[in-house]
Amino acid sequence: MSKSSSQTKKLPVAGFFVGIGFLITAGALLATGSSVDIPLVDKPMVRAEQIVPGAFRVALTDPPIVNLGTYDQRCNDCHSLFKNERPDDRALTQHTNITLSHGNNDACLNCHDKDNREKLTLRGGKTVGYDHVEKLCAECHGPIYRDWQSGAHGKTIGYWNTDLGEAVKLKCSECHDPHHPAYAPMAPLPGPNTLRMGDQHSGHGELIDSRNPLQRWRLLEEGSTSHDAGHGGDH
Ligand code: HEC
Ligand code: HEC
Ligand code: HEC
Ligand code: HEC
Structure with missing residues (x-):
């Protein structure tokens, strides 16, 4: 018998324990999780003429x-x-x-x-x-x-x-006007509105403002804008 075939025999046993672990975790989450109402945020508005792909x-x-x-x-x-x-x-x-x-x-x-x-x-x-x-x-x-x-x-x-x-x-x-080739300052398009983007920190571990929709919701719940609960470390 080769070494590799004895290893393949152990796999179904490991799979069984992973499966049990998954069921226990899922059960625990279902039993304890409270349903929350996370408000939707507005979609960022982009004017079509700002993203013209041509010259x-x-x-x-x-x-x-x-x-x-x-x-x-x-x-x-x-x-x-x-x-x-x-x-x-x-x-x-x-x-x-x-x-x-x-x-x-x-x-x-x-x-x-x-x-x-x-x-x-x-x-x-x-x-x-x-x-x-x-x-x-x-x-x-x-x-x-x-x-x-x-x-x-x-x-x-x-x-x-x-x-x-x-x-x-x-x-x-x-793209460049040859007579004054530097670009005039441009207004940036809105950033992506995903769950984990846009957090800003004061530099002292405090969350000072947030564009993260989940964070905004949490701050509203707590009636506070200045602390950093559940947020691992600054920067
Ligand atoms: C860096 C090189 C450069 C310099 C310096 C330059 N030009 Fe031009 N100019 C161009 C180019 C290239 C175009 C074509 C622009 C385009 O395709 O829009 C042009 C276009 C023009 C035009 C036609 C378009 C328009 O805007 O009316 C005129 C007239 C003109 N230049 C006059 C001048 C005069 C007068 C000066 C000096 C005060 C000058 N240029 C200096 C490169 C230059
Ligand atoms: C309506 C007539 C007219 C047209 C069309 C015209 N120009 Fe001129 N341009 C002039 C005059 C007149 C001057 C000189 C102005 C002065 O001496 O004060 C001049 C000056 C210039 C100068 C400065 C150097 C010089 O000769 O005095 C450049 C460079 C120039 N023109 C480029 C162009 C370019 C490039 C075009 C075409 C894209 C163009 N011009 C079209 C009338 C014209
Ligand atoms: C005769 C030489 C010469 C030619 C031809 C020339 N440039 Fe320049 N360009 C310069 C110089 C000099 C600077 C200034 C560099 C500095 O100040 O650091 C410059 C600067 C620039 C800058 C930076 C501007 C800024 O303020 O940040 C751009 C963009 C540029 N050129 C584009 C062009 C384009 C596009 C053309 C062709 C239409 C062109 N240049 C032709 C010499 C030239
Ligand atoms: C699709 C648009 C586009 C085209 C085409 C383009 N550029 Fe630019 N270029 C830019 C932008 C955007 C910047 C950054 C502008 C700024 O900071 O003001 C830039 C910056 C520059 C600079 C300044 C670089 C620096 O390090 O400060 C120079 C010089 C320049 N371009 C020359 C050219 C030349 C020469 C060509 C053609 C061979 C060209 N560009 C074609 C968009 C373009």
Whole structure:
């Protein structure tokens, strides 16, 4: 007889005792448990427009078209008519809606091509269309650009299985405004409303406030907001 077959013989015996233990525990719980009335909490409200999965902003494509108050025009409808010799040297009379807030990157022609406003400028005199804005950003934000290429920065929407449809990687300018690329502060969506989340402690073992629906109910029952009964340890 091998060692393993003698072990398998013991198993049904162990199973019998576990079964008995389970029945005793269940019986005890049924006999002593009092029924409680736990109030339901409101579902957190989320506005649908807060969770739109697509682009954060509408970016220009190639060729870029802008509506400057009156009608849609291409940059060169105007920019082919005149040439600014020292374009960054004075306050602008046109495009006054644009305020640059991009760190040291504070000159229009760091990004816009000096000869053709319908292109973005790259190092070494090369240019790129507005539909490949990431090539421009990559000139100064190499690490983030590589993160974006690999999918660690930004967002890809569409299909995993590209036989079914396109996978679309959002462009830098579909999230960041190139003129002031930092995000404005956003209001957070409500947190999850599960039973054990959202407890807050004073740092002295006291429960000061709670979004946990069970805790709220318990505090109501006790008419107290400041103690920590049945709660193992702080932090
Ligand atoms: C309605 C005409 C008009 C259109 C359309 C227009 N611009 Fe301009 N833009 C101007 C004028 C005029 C100035 C110069 C203002 C000044 O000198 O005070 C200017 C200035 C600029 C400058 C600052 C550098 C410079 O040359 O003075 C940039 C950069 C620029 N435009 C980019 C663009 C881009 C990009 C587009 C298209 C997406 C565009 N503009 C479309 C009229 C236009
Ligand atoms: C960091 C690079 C960068 C700098 C610096 C920059 N731009 Fe732009 N600009 C862009 C890009 C990229 C777009 C396309 C934006 C989009 O797709 O929404 C753009 C769009 C524009 C447009 C067309 C859209 C609009 O908002 O009217 C104008 C006009 C323009 N820039 C003018 C200027 C002027 C004038 C300056 C200097 C005061 C300037 N830009 C500085 C990158 C830059
Ligand atoms: C010519 C170089 C240059 C180019 C091109 C450039 N940036 Fe920047 N960017 C900078 C500099 C410089 C800073 C400021 C870094 C700092 O102050 O720490 C910056 C800062 C940023 C920040 C952080 C802003 C903040 O305040 O937290 C973002 C986001 C950003 N850039 C996005 C972009 C995007 C998107 C593009 C392409 C449309 C772009 N940048 C193109 C030079 C550049
Ligand atoms: C899906 C939206 C999205 C896309 C696409 C995207 N970013 Fe961002 N990026 C963000 C957010 C969100 C932050 C954090 C914003 C903040 O803290 O203000 C950020 C932060 C940054 C920063 C600041 C990083 C830091 O450490 O402070 C830079 C620079 C930047 N992005 C550049 C880029 C460039 C370049 C591209 C394109 C190659 C790009 N982003 C594409 C959403 C995006």
